[in-house]
Amino acid sequence: MLRARELGLERGGRQLFSGIELELERGQLVQVEGANGAGKTSLLRILAGLSRYGFSGSVERFTPQLFLGHQSAVKGLLTPRENLAWHVAGEAGFSAEAIDAALAAVNLYGYEDVPSHALSAGQHRRVNLARLFLTRAPLWLLDEPFTAIDRTGVAVLEARLLAHLQHGGGVLLTSHQPVAVAYPLLRLDLATGALQ
Amino acid sequence: MWTLFHKFGSPPWLYRLSGSILRWLLPITVVALVAGSVWGLLFTAPDFRQGNSYRIIYIHVPAAVVALAGYYVMAIAGAVSLIWRMKMADIAMRACAPIGAALTFIALVTGSIWGKPTWGTWWVWDARITSMLILLFLYLGVVALYEAYENKALAAKACAVLSLVGTVNIPIIYKSVDWWYSLHQPASIKFTGGSTIDPSMLYPLLFMILAFYALFTCALLLNMRAEILQREQRTAWVRALAGEREGS
Amino acid sequence: MTSASAAGFCFRLVRRQLVLGLRRPVDLGNPLLFFAMVVALFPLGLGPAPDTLADFAPGILWIVALLSNLLTSDAVFRSDLEDGSLEQLLLAPQPLYFSALAYVLAHWLLTGLLLGLASPVFALMLGLAPAAIPALAFSLLLGTAVLSLIGGIGGALTVGLKRGGMLISLLILPFYMPVLIFGSSAVQAALNGTPAGPYLAILGALLCISIALAPMAIAAGLRISVDT
Numbered sequence: 001m002l003r004a005r006e007l008g009l010e011r012g013g014r015q016l017f018s019g020i021e022l023e024l025e026r027g028q029l030v031q032v033e034g035a036n037g038a039g040k041t042s043l044l045r046i047l048a049g050l051s052r053y054g055f056s057g058s059v060e061r062f063t064p065q066l067f068l069g070h071q072s073a074v075k076g077l078l079t080p081r082e083n084l085a086w087h088v089a090g091e092a093g094f095s096a097e098a099i100d101a102a103l104a105a106v107n108l109y110g111y112e113d114v115p116s117h118a119l120s121a122g123q124h125r126r127v128n129l130a131r132l133f134l135t136r137a138p139l140w141l142l143d144e145p146f147t148a149i150d151r152t153g154v155a156v157l158e159a160r161l162l163a164h165l166q167h168g169g170g171v172l173l174t175s176h177q178p179v180a181v182a183y184p185l186l187r188l189d190l191a192t193g194a195l196q
Numbered sequence: 197m198w199t200l201f202h203k204f205g206s207p208p209w210l211y212r213l214s215g216s217i218l219r220w221l222l223p224i225t226v227v228a229l230v231a232g233s234v235w236g237l238l239f240t241a242p243d244f245r246q247g248n249s250y251r252i253i254y255i256h257v258p259a260a261v262v263a264l265a266g267y268y269v270m271a272i273a274g275a276v277s278l279i280w281r282m283k284m285a286d287i288a289m290r291a292c293a294p295i296g297a298a299l300t301f302i303a304l305v306t307g308s309i310w311g312k313p314t315w316g317t318w319w320v321w322d323a324r325i326t327s328m329l330i331l332l333f334l335y336l337g338v339v340a341l342y343e344a345y346e347n348k349a350l351a352a353k354a355c356a357v358l359s360l361v362g363t364v365n366i367p368i369i370y371k372s373v374d375w376w377y378s379l380h381q382p383a384s385i386k387f388t389g390g391s392t393i394d395p396s397m398l399y400p401l402l403f404m405i406l407a408f409y410a411l412f413t414c415a416l417l418l419n420m421r422a423e424i425l426q427r428e429q430r431t432a433w434v435r436a437l438a439g440e441r442e443g444s
Numbered sequence: 445m446t447s448a449s450a451a452g453f454c455f456r457l458v459r460r461q462l463v464l465g466l467r468r469p470v471d472l473g474n475p476l477l478f479f480a481m482v483v484a485l486f487p488l489g490l491g492p493a494p495d496t497l498a499d500f501a502p503g504i505l506w507i508v509a510l511l512s513n514l515l516t517s518d519a520v521f522r523s524d525l526e527d528g529s530l531e532q533l534l535l536a537p538q539p540l541y542f543s544a545l546a547y548v549l550a551h552w553l554l555t556g557l558l559l560g561l562a563s564p565v566f567a568l569m570l571g572l573a574p575a576a577i578p579a580l581a582f583s584l585l586l587g588t589a590v591l592s593l594i595g596g597i598g599g600a601l602t603v604g605l606k607r608g609g610m611l612i613s614l615l616i617l618p619f620y621m622p623v624l625i626f627g628s629s630a631v632q633a634a635l636n637g638t639p640a641g642p643y644l645a646i647l648g649a650l651l652c653i654s655i656a657l658a659p660m661a662i663a664a665g666l667r668i669s670v671d672t
Contacts, residue, residue, distance in 0.1 A: 013430070050531055051671050053281070054349040064447075071528025077467045078460075090536030092448045107589045159529055278664070330618050338617045344605050350668050354601050355666045358615060361597055364657060365619050368650070372622035378628065 076117030274356030286352035323377030461550030502631035515596025579634035600665030618623025
C-alpha cells in the first residue's frame with residue numbers, strides 16, 4: 001500500500017532519523033516508536049505527502065490514504081455535523097444519515113447541532129475521528145489518535161481499528177499509549193530503523 | 197547533459213568550478229570597469245545639451261540594465277529549484293536578491309544625482325524612476341520573505357514562487373507605469389526618451405554594460421561560495437579545505 | 445474509491461467559507477468600517493475643502509480599497525492552517541488549483557463585493573461627482589477581484605509565519621500597483637467625461653491573467669506553508 005525507501009530527515013543540523021525502510025501491506029498494523037522529538041510526526045507527514053522538501057529518500061503511495069494529524073480541523077463556528085460533512089467532502093458525498101451515524105458511533109449523539117466551540121477538546125477530536133467510520137481509504141496514517149480521548153472513546157477507536165484491519169485495511173500510527181488491539185502489531189523504531 | 201546537471205547540484209564541484217572561473221573573471225572585471233569608466237569619463241565628448249553631467253549614465257544605465265536582468269536570473273534559479281529541487285539553485289537564487297537590490301539602489305541614487313542638475317530636483321516621479329523603485333521593492337520583498345522563514349529550504353521555495361510571480365508581473369507593472377506617466381506627464385520636464393545617441397557615447401556604454409554583467413557574475417559566485425561553505429561546514433570536503441588553508 | 449468532482453468540492457468549499465463568514469457578521473463589517481475610517485482621515489489631513497477632496501477622491505478611494513484588501517488577505521488561510529483544515533485540504537484528491545480559486549472567490553464575495561456595493565456612499569462623503577460613481581463601483585468590483593487573487597498569493601506564502609502582517613504588505617503591494625493605476629484612471633476618466641470602458645477592459649484582462657495564474661502560485665505557497 002505504501003513503500004518508503006532510505007528515508008532520512010535532518011532538522012536544524014541534527015539527523016532525526018535515517019535509512020528508514022518501510023513496506024506496508026494490506027492488513028498490517030504498524031506503530032511508529034520513538035522518544036519526544038524523534039521525528040514521529042515528521043515521518044507521518046512525509047509518508048502522507050505533506051512534507052515535500054528537506055527529506056531524503058523516496059515514498060511511493062499505491063492506495064488512497066487518510067491522514068489524521070494532531071489538529072482536529074474542527075471549526076468552532078460550524079456544528080459537528082457540518083464539520084464532519086466538510087471533512088469527508090473530498091470523498092464523494094455521504095448522506096446526512098451516514099454522517100449522523102458516524103457521529104453517534106463516536107458518542108456525539110445529541111451534539112450534532114451544537115456549535116463546536118461549545119464542545120471540549122476531546123469532543124473535537126471525536127468529530128475528527130468520526131471520519132474513520134465513513135472513509136473508504138484503505139490506508140490510515142494516524143498521529144496520536146488516542147490523545148485527549150476518554151477510556152470509552154479509546155475502546156471505540158480500537159474496535160474500529162480492528163474492524164478495518166480485518167477487512168484488509170492498513171494502519172500506521174504513533175501513540176504514547178500502548179495499543180490494545182487484539183491484532184499482530186509491528187513496531188517501527190525510529191532510532192534504529194528496525195521493523196519488528 | 198544530465199551528468200552536467202547533476203554536477204551542478206554538487207556543492208564541492210560547484211565550489212571548485214566557481215573558484216577557477218573567478219580566478220580569471222575577477223581581474224577581467226576590475227580591468228573592464230576601470231577601462232570603461234576612464235573611456236566614458238575622459239575620452240567621450242560632452243553632451244550638446246547636458247554638458248558633462250550626462251556621464252553618470254556610464255554607471256546608471258548598466259546598473260539599471262543588470263538589476264532588471266538579475267531579477268530574471270533569480271526567477272530562473274527559482275524555477276529550477278522548484279522543478280528539480282536542486283539545492284545549488286536555492287543558493288543561487290538567494291544570492292541574486294541582495295546583489296540585484298544593491299544594483300537597483302545604485303541606479304536610483306545615480307539617477308537622482310543626475311536629476312539634480314538636469315531637472316533641478318533630486319526626485320521626479322518619472323516612469324523609469326518609479327519602475328526602478330518598484331523593482332527595488334520587489335527585491336527587498338524577496339529578501340524579507342527569505343529572512344522570515346526559519347527553515348531555509350522552505351524559504352528558498354517560497355522566494356522562488358514569489359520571484360516567479362514577479363516575472364509575470366514586472367512587464368505588466370512596467371507597461372502600466374509607462375502608461376500612467378504618459379497620462380500624467382507634466383509639460384515642464386519632458387524626458388528625452390527615444391532620442392538618438394552618438395556612437396562615440398554608445399560604445400563605452402555598451403562596454404560598461406558588459407562589465408556590469410561580469411561584476412554581477414563575480415558577486416553572484418562569491419556570494420554563492422560563502423553560502424556553500426556555511427551550509428556545508430560540517431562536511432568532510434569543507435573540513436579538508438579548511439585544514440589545507442591552515443596547513444599551508 | 446470514487447471521489448467527489450472538483451466542481452462539487454469547490455462549491456462546498458465556497459459555501460463553507462461563506463457560512464463561516466456570515467456566522468460572524470462583525471468580521472464582515474470590519475473592512476467596511478476600516479474603509480469609512482480611513483476615508484474620514486483624509487478631510488482631517490488634507491482640509492475639508494470640497495474641491496480638493498473631490499480632486500483626490502479617485503486616488504483616495506482606490507488606495508483605501510487596496511489597504512482594506514491587504515489587511516483581510518492576511519487572514520484568508522490563517523485559521524485553516526492553525527486548526528489543521530488546510531492540511532486536510534491539501535490531501536484531498538481534488539486539484540488544489542480549484543480549491544485555491546474557491547478560497548479567493550469566497551474572500552472576494554465577503555470583502556470586494558461588499559466594498560464595491562458600498563463604495564457610492566464613500567464616494568459621496570468625499571464629494572466625488574455622481575457621474576463617476578458607476579465607474580468607481582465597477583472598477584472596484586473588477587479590481588478587488590484581482591487584488592483578492594494577488595493577496596491570496598501573499599496570504600499563502602506568509603500564513604505559516606508568526607509575524608506575517610507586515611511582511612505580506614511588503615510582498616504584494618508592488619503587485620497591486622497596476623490595479624491601482626487602471627482603477628483610479630477609470631474613475632478619473634469618468635470624471636473628465638471620457639469613457640471609462642477601456643480601463644475597465646484592462647482591469648478585466650488583468651483579472652483573466654490573475655485567474656489563470658494566481659491559483660497556481662497560491663497552491664504552491666500553501667504546499668510550502670503546510671510543510672513545516
